[in-house]
Amino acid sequence: xxxxxxxxxxxxxxxxxxxxxxxxxxxFLNGSGVRKKAFISLYRCxxxxxxxxxxxxxxxxxxxxxxxxxxxxxxxxxxxxxQTALTxxxxxxxxxxxxxxxxxIALFTGGFSEEIVKQDTFDLVYQPDNGAEVIxxxxxxxxxxxxAFKQALFGIWLxxxxxxxxxxxxxxxxx
Numbered sequence: 739x740x741x742x743x744x745x746x747x748x749x750x751x752x753x754x755x756x757x758x759x760x761x762x763x764x765x766f767l768n769g770s771g772v773r774k775k776a777f778i779s780l781y782r783c784x785x786x787x788x789x790x791x792x793x794x795x796x797x798x799x800x801x802x803x804x805x806x807x808x809x810x811x812x813x814x815x816x817x818x819x820x821q822t823a824l825t826x827x828x829x830x831x832x833x834x835x836x837x838x839x840x841x842x843i844a845l846f847t848g849g850f851s852e853e854i855v856k857q858d859t860f861d862l863v864y865q866p867d868n869g870a871e872v873i874x875x876x877x878x879x880x881x882x883x884x885x886a887f888k889q890a891l892f893g894i895w896l897x898x899x900x901x902x903x904x905x906x907x908x909x910x911x912x913x
Contacts, residue, residue, distance in 0.1 A: 753770075753782055753809070754767055754770050754782070754784040754807060755767070757786075758786045758805055758807065758861070760786070760803050760804075760805055760863050760865060761803065761865045761867075761868065763788065763803055765786035765787055765788055765803060765804060765805055766786060766787060766788070766789065766790055767784055767785075767786055768784075768785040768786060768787045768790050768791065768909060768910065768911075768912065769784070769785055769908050769909040769910055769911040769912060770782065770783060770784035770785070770908060770909065771783055771904070771905045771908030771909060772811070773902065773905060775814075778812055778814065779811040779812060780810075780811055780812045780814065780815055781808050781809060781810050781811050781812070781815065782808070782809045782811060783806060783807065783808050783809075783895070783905065783909070784806070784807045784909070785797075785804070785805075785806055785895070785896075785909040785910075786804060786805040786806075786807065787802070787804050788802045788803050788804065789802075790912055791910075792910045792911075792912060793910075794896040794897070794906065794910055797892065797896055797910075798889050798892050798893050798896050798897060799889060801866050801885055802866070803863075803864060803865045803866065804863075804864050804892065805861055805862060805863040805864065806861075806862040806891075806892070806895065807859065807860070807861050807862075808859070808860040808862070809857065809858075809859050809860075810854055810855065810856055810857060810858045810859075810860075811856060811857075812856065813855070813856055815854055816853075816854060817850055817851055817852060817853060817854050820847075820850045820854055821847040821848075821850050821851070823901075824843075824846070824847050824850065824894070825843060825847055827894035827895075827901050828843050828890050828891070828894065830893075830894070830897070830899045830900070830901065831890045831891075831893030831894045831897045831899070831900075832890050832893070833899070836890070838886060839883065839886060839887050839890055842882045842883040842887045843887075843890075845880055845882050846870065846872065846880060846882040846883070846887070846891070848879075848880055849872030849874070849879035849880035849882075850872065850874075850879075852874065852879075858874060858875060859874070859875055859876075860872060860873065860874055861873040862891065864888040864891070864892070866885075868881060869881050869882055869883050869884055869887070869888070870882050870883055870887060870888050870891055895909055896909065896910070
């Protein structure tokens with residue numbers, strides 16, 4: 739995976755709002771962390787839920803609205819690298835069994851096709867009646883899939899084989 743383990747939860751916490759609007763509702767910050775590779779901050783990440791939880795399996799399986807916010811911190815993250823990292827994350831999240839959602843993955847990662855620069859913000863917002871939406875800097879890019887896709891998407895960070903165990907812990911920290 740593109741992003742190597744290491745986080746600084748307190749640094750990430752200070753930089754995210756406590757709530758995030760999603761459709762007609764509001765989501766609450768559940769936890770946040772910083773992804774680093776070789777002492778370089780790649781991105782800050784936060785998990786927003788309709789009610790806070792430390793139960794990763796319940797969050798992943800839930801039909802409730804939720805979001806992941808990613809703020810790019812490094813010029814090392816390109817569109818192609820982000821698309822590759824997400825595709826690999828879907829494979830890890832599903833134990834390699836992406837066949838049922840391959841078309842959705844291709845459509846979803848297409849939401850990251852434009853140039854990515856430092857401070858770009860991506861909101862990956864799931865709403866039960868709307869699927870998973872990629873919003874870049876406040877502009878909707880693509881809307882994909884249903885519950886099975888959402889489970890694989892949030893599993894990238896929260897599954898039994900997350901992209902980074904310490905980041906999973908930070909997202910579930912309640913801080």
